[in-house]
Amino acid sequence: MDHRSFLKRSSSFLSNLFSSDKGSLLSRSPHHKPRVQLRSLLCHSYIHRVILWAVGSLLLLYLVTRPIGTSVQRERHLARIIFEQAGDGDDADANNALDNTAGGHIADSNNVGDTDADGMVLISIDPGSTKADSSFWREPMPRWLKFRHLDGFYVGLKALVPVSEYRPEHPRPRGEEYPFPVTVTYTGLPTPTPFIPQPDYNSADYTDQYHHVEPCHLDKDGKVPVPDLYAYTGLIQAQPEPVIGSHKLLGLRDDICFDRFGRFGPYGLGYSIEDGGVEVGLDTERAGNEVVWAKTGKINYTDIDWGDAQARCYQANKKRFLEPDGQEDPLRMMSQGEPPDNAEQAFRETERQRIPRTAVVVRAYTGFQWSHHAILNFRAMISELALRSGGEYAVHFLLHVRDNNEAIWADPVTAQRILDDNVPAEFHSICTLWSEEQMRLVYPTQFGLSFTNPSGQAIHGVYRSAHMPLQYFAMTHPEYTHFWNWELDMRWIGNYYELFDRLGEWAKQQSRVEAWERSAKYYIPRYHGDWDNFTELVHNETRASGRPAVLGPVSFPGRTPLRSELGGESFLPSSCSSSSDMSQCGVGEDADLITLNPLFDTDQSGWIFASDVTGYDTKLPIPPRRCAIVTAARLSRRLLAVMHEENWRLHHNMFSEMYPASMALHHGLKAVYAPHPVHLDREWELPAVDKAFNGGRDHSSSGKGSPFDLRNEHNHKGTSWYYHSEFAGLLWRRWLGYAQYDGRGPNGGRSGEGTLRGGKQEEESSDSTGRMCLRSMLLHPIKWEHPSEVS
Numbered sequence: 001m002d003h004r005s006f007l008k009r010s011s012s013f014l015s016n017l018f019s020s021d022k023g024s025l026l027s028r029s030p031h032h033k034p035r036v037q038l039r040s041l042l043c044h045s046y047i048h049r050v051i052l053w054a055v056g057s058l059l060l061l062y063l064v065t066r067p068i069g070t071s072v073q074r075e076r077h078l079a080r081i082i083f084e085q086a087g088d089g090d091d092a093d094a095n096n097a098l099d100n101t102a103g104g105h106i107a108d109s110n111n112v113g114d115t116d117a118d119g120m121v122l123i124s125i126d127p128g129s130t131k132a133d134s135s136f137w138r139e140p141m142p143r144w145l146k147f148r149h150l151d152g153f154y155v156g157l158k159a160l161v162p163v164s165e166y167r168p169e170h171p172r173p174r175g176e177e178y179p180f181p182v183t184v185t186y187t188g189l190p191t192p193t194p195f196i197p198q199p200d201y202n203s204a205d206y207t208d209q210y211h212h213v214e215p216c217h218l219d220k221d222g223k224v225p226v227p228d229l230y231a232y233t234g235l236i237q238a239q240p241e242p243v244i245g246s247h248k249l250l251g252l253r254d255d256i257c258f259d260r261f262g263r264f265g266p267y268g269l270g271y272s273i274e275d276g277g278v279e280v281g282l283d284t285e286r287a288g289n290e291v292v293w294a295k296t297g298k299i300n301y302t303d304i305d306w307g308d309a310q311a312r313c314y315q316a317n318k319k320r321f322l323e324p325d326g327q328e329d330p331l332r333m334m335s336q337g338e339p340p341d342n343a344e345q346a347f348r349e350t351e352r353q354r355i356p357r358t359a360v361v362v363r364a365y366t367g368f369q370w371s372h373h374a375i376l377n378f379r380a381m382i383s384e385l386a387l388r389s390g391g392e393y394a395v396h397f398l399l400h401v402r403d404n405n406e407a408i409w410a411d412p413v414t415a416q417r418i419l420d421d422n423v424p425a426e427f428h429s430i431c432t433l434w435s436e437e438q439m440r441l442v443y444p445t446q447f448g449l450s451f452t453n454p455s456g457q458a459i460h461g462v463y464r465s466a467h468m469p470l471q472y473f474a475m476t477h478p479e480y481t482h483f484w485n486w487e488l489d490m491r492w493i494g495n496y497y498e499l500f501d502r503l504g505e506w507a508k509q510q511s512r513v514e515a516w517e518r519s520a521k522y523y524i525p526r527y528h529g530d531w532d533n534f535t536e537l538v539h540n541e542t543r544a545s546g547r548p549a550v551l552g553p554v555s556f557p558g559r560t561p562l563r564s565e566l567g568g569e570s571f572l573p574s575s576c577s578s579s580s581d582m583s584q585c586g587v588g589e590d591a592d593l594i595t596l597n598p599l600f601d602t603d604q605s606g607w608i609f610a611s612d613v614t615g616y617d618t619k620l621p622i623p624p625r626r627c628a629i630v631t632a633a634r635l636s637r638r639l640l641a642v643m644h645e646e647n648w649r650l651h652h653n654m655f656s657e658m659y660p661a662s663m664a665l666h667h668g669l670k671a672v673y674a675p676h677p678v679h680l681d682r683e684w685e686l687p688a689v690d691k692a693f694n695g696g697r698d699h700s701s702s703g704k705g706s707p708f709d710l711r712n713e714h715n716h717k718g719t720s721w722y723y724h725s726e727f728a729g730l731l732w733r734r735w736l737g738y739a740q741y742d743g744r745g746p747n748g749g750r751s752g753e754g755t756l757r758g759g760k761q762e763e764e765s766s767d768s769t770g771r772m773c774l775r776s777m778l779l780h781p782i783k784w785e786h787p788s789e790v791s
Contacts, residue, residue: 234255359473552576605696605703
């Protein structure tokens, strides 16, 4: 019972006591209700004073000694979970934000401990958390608890089969038999082969259109080639298919799988520090792993300087790329799909097309504990994206220096000390330092009132304005056309070039017509059919809604135009003009924003930061907003320039995950959600998946019923991609070869519950199918990897 319930009951008790007729010598009028006067309680009656002060003392004692599980603590625990989705995801910054969070701003605590409209029982979450007393925060008993846990993810390499023989555990066509026990097809192990998703740079098809690509090397002497990543042809029998999103749709290979040594062995997994590796992997099952070093040997990464390697690669291939025009207004830069009038003449002069460059900007922060696996991950990213592409991509780290008193610009010695203390030496030369104090200098303005500010944080703080440093980075790096905003706790099983290249190409071919409406809905291939069917479904749902589809900039009270808009310019391409075939509107135009979760309408969605909108007239209706949870996304230079101008000139801002999408919405830039493959850990019925993840307005993720409502977010815990997923970390660590509790315990299983499964002993046993091999997939969040990282 909280203090509000206690006060209510105490008040009722006093009212009943003092209105009692017992012992009264005078009869009362039936129309008169006696009232207790304060002065009579305090002054005229000794017994009244005793009772009043006794009750008051008990109340005071209760408030002082009550359990820590108050509504404020519940709200703080919820806020701790929520803040992980924004900015750095750093616990220290989360604590600072929580210290400024006022009770009642995070959630309606009256909902805590009740049942919902469907009568679902409320249960505790996160029993393994050491960060807060979580037993007092409760959420609905998820409907998915009735679905069986899937086992096929953990079947190993000895069950590899050709795609023609593959039968998934889930989803299964109606009537298809359960695939267990699986047939072991290998007595030993299959052999992997190099996986190279980059174009064949030496082919006539490529060289007829583009400049020749000079090979890049890890060392200055050009003797250490960039290694290949290895994959296995075929699939593991019974391994579940992704339920949300699709490999085929995006052009990702879905007929191969990756084990840990094929993926990371070329970058130092599985051999000692003395040999130039990172040591990890030696403590796991590793039969047959030597094949990945047969071509290059075990590469010594001890003295690699990734900044130098990227710079040398770019210089060798500089003629391939579009040159930045330092005088060009970034808002006026045409997209790659909308070439300038003289492009044909330029092509004839050079006889080869030049291509744009993309920066992958990884958000780091001081105090992050670098693990060996994290180092492997970013070695792979730089090798596959920057060096194997001949400089088409470049990887950078934006290092948030949390101490605003550090002289990171004035004193090179201070900057070097911070790098030495916080970043492995091999990445120093690709680090850019920044602080929130710097952002106050770049955007030196009072932003005005906010509709709400649930976090209580300042507008220049990383949680509310995570894109400010990326905007500034883009303005000072004109050599890049697009910028991927990436986080430290994300992992990709597969080749990074395939991921980023295919996402960009797919988004480029998407029509702008009803793109916002398609992007607001999770795509479930086995339920919705192919993409054409899905597109038709969204079209029909949009028509039935009675609301016009969004195309181009939107109008709303208080909207202020950009400078380019004042000059009559538009971000809509000529393919969207009234005289054009609208089916081709935006087709061939690079997307300004590519997100990895749906772009939902935050209005009435139940998302906690839906009204964190700053600098607009709060007497007018709140502007329209769109949002994609998790800040990982690709942003174009012109979108970042729009955001930059909205910040410094118009003094507008929105919460981090809402800001890029809303600016694209307001000004008519091209934005799409790319439905990448997402797995579920249970055997969901497909209609239930659609109901849970598309249960919002018009069968989408927007509005009332949104899956991003605080009451619905628990459905994401069993997905492979979401900021508070539990399944992602479990699956990743099992794939790395470490035993994990399988999450199958009381209340349906939670993180840290269940039976210890996997690991070296299980994978090496005579009846085991060996180590895991998974199709390419994104995993988030990965908060720890090796068992030694857990205290």
